[in-house]
Amino acid sequence: MAAIEKYDLIVVGAGPAGSAAALVAARAGLRVIMFERGEYPGSKNMFGGVLFGHDINELIPNFWESAPVERALIEERYFLVSGSSATTIALRTKDFAEPPYNGFSVLRARFDKWFAEQAVAAGALLVCETLVESLIMDHGKCVGVKTGRADGSVYADCVIVAEGVNSLLTRDAGIHQEWKKNEVGVGVKELIKMPKDVLENRFNLKGQEGISMRILGLTKGMTGGVFLYTNKETVSLGFVAMIEDLAARGFKPNELMEEIKSNPMVAPFIEGGSTVEYTAHMVPEQGYKSVPPLVHDGLLIAGDAAMISNLLTGEGANLAVTTGRLAGEAVVAAKAAADFSAQGLRSYQDALDASYVMKDLKQFKGFAGYLHGNPDLMELYPQLANDFLKGLLTADGTPRGAKAKALLAEVKKTKSLFGIAKDLWRGWRVIK
Amino acid sequence: MRLVVCLKQVPDASEVKIDPIKGTMVRAGVPSIANPYDMHALEEALRLKDKYGARVSILTMGPPQATDVIKRAVSLGADDGVLLSDRAFAGSDTLATSYILAQAIRKMGEEEAIDVVFCGKMAIDGDTAQVGPGIGSRLDCAVTTYVVGVRSLDKDKKTVVVERRLERGVEVVEADMPVLLTVNKEANDIRYAALPALIESIKYEVPVWTAEDVQLDLAQCGLKGSPTQVKKIFPPPQKDIETVMVTDTISDPAQIAKLLVDKIEEAGMLA
8 A cells, every 4th residue: 555645734633623724724725634533523522512603604604504503593591590590681682593693503413524524525635533643743843643543644744633622632742731620621411302393382483593591500509500502303401510529529420410400490491302312521611721832843733622712601613613714724824835833833823812712712711710719609699699589579568678678688698798799890800 | 366345335223213103214314334244244355365365346236325335445455346326226125136236246247357256144234145145146156155264265276165154063165266155243353444545445436337337137126126025114022021130148159040940930931
């Protein structure tokens, strides 16, 4: 068998970041090879997610016409749950049901496959079922990858690592330490199937419309939250929690999941449904503070492997698309200048810094720490909000003015108004 | 030396469900795989290639996406392949299928004579084990079934010695080539593709033959050429099984065995 030709670019991981990078580079005429360890792109992913469309639309205009999207999300609903009460705040807008839409629920096993096919159609070579075991370094420069297959080394001018949150390649290359327990969370999700008309009636949806919910107060005081969103004929329900908290409290993720499913606020949403998938996955939690150096000689890092995610807004996959696109563009520029050194690839870092991705990440860099440092946010505040509103709305013959005073006094017993003001102020500070 | 392997794309049996009302297989969304028996047949052919040198060609019949299994075979070391794909083949039963495949193998042989045709013992979707021998009888060559290994092959004398797994033991058979072998799963372990071959297989463009490309009597193909038709498919009826939990604290194996026998006798399960 002939030796493997040298490529311009090797992409490790055919997820949103990898496929975006491969697509951009292949479109520019570069010789691109992309490795995926799963049977097909998406097969190793958590089976669903929210994809904000703006980033991918820049690459593939009107992508929703050909991409396997589930539902256009027209409502974002937040729940603060305590006991048998919940305060909700929601935005529902029909504007999000019209092109260019805002976000879609997608089943990643289908969506990632489609996205990788776009890169293949542009000329990239996709090699599945192949694990990249290590980067091949030569005098500090990355010159290729070694896969787990026989005669499995491939060489290229540049490698983009986009292998997801738990990147062993970058750890083994000494680019970052093993992630600490407070840098990664665990996401657990069930895909719950129910008839389309039941789902649409239950959530008041028509046609392609969908809804996304986030619920605070069900993670037993641990930093994290519950999410729910609607697909065509399934509901994705799950939670994200810090691995550190789960470990410290000895909670098993599957047991917590069962408790969430049977919670009276959640159960009606999934009643009568049957679980068709159960998945668990690591999620980057710390945002900006965890981002390792992303540009090296002959090497770029993109997507979750770069620990780029936004805990506050719930963005991840769309950020991955943009990091992948920018990484791909940097490689195209480096190819034109025939300089694949860190200097030659620097435009990746510059473009990232100039993009909303890094600007948001910097802006919210204190957010994860803030959440983690304030367990009250997860349990006490939902309770205070519910007690206060419930008390105020209960018609029991007490004058409302006297009632408000009494309720406020109750609140003060649990937490001083100064303490609340301080928490709110600090919360404002970390995101402003 | 030229070896041909018949490779069928089948629905992944572990994911197939039966529509209880229509009595048909629910194929939508079910991933396709290469029939496992055929993959062991391929491995046996590749071992002969490694040992004696040979050109290994794949023959598949199915829809356009069945090229996947040919590419997989090429990634493991097959040299080339052909996909037979035509609407005229749809609905073919084992009789029509073996006719079409035999005609295609004849055509493949025009380019370079074929010494051994490999088939899996059976396909996991139909479980008939009829197509392999059906091809062999149409090609008018020796047929050897239940092969668990090729012991030796003599290129000059044109003979092959194989082991057949039978209920009473292993039978060692010598056959003249050309010969058709149907292979059991226990014949071998399937190899893992090396990267250069895998990359070549992804780039490999599989030739597709339609009914026109092969000399065929269309009356013998598809539904028209199929005297048998599937009327209904159903999962075997579930038997009501009563589970008895035996609880005791004894630890002596002999006593445990005696207790179990007693319980089984009690339940009237010993004739």
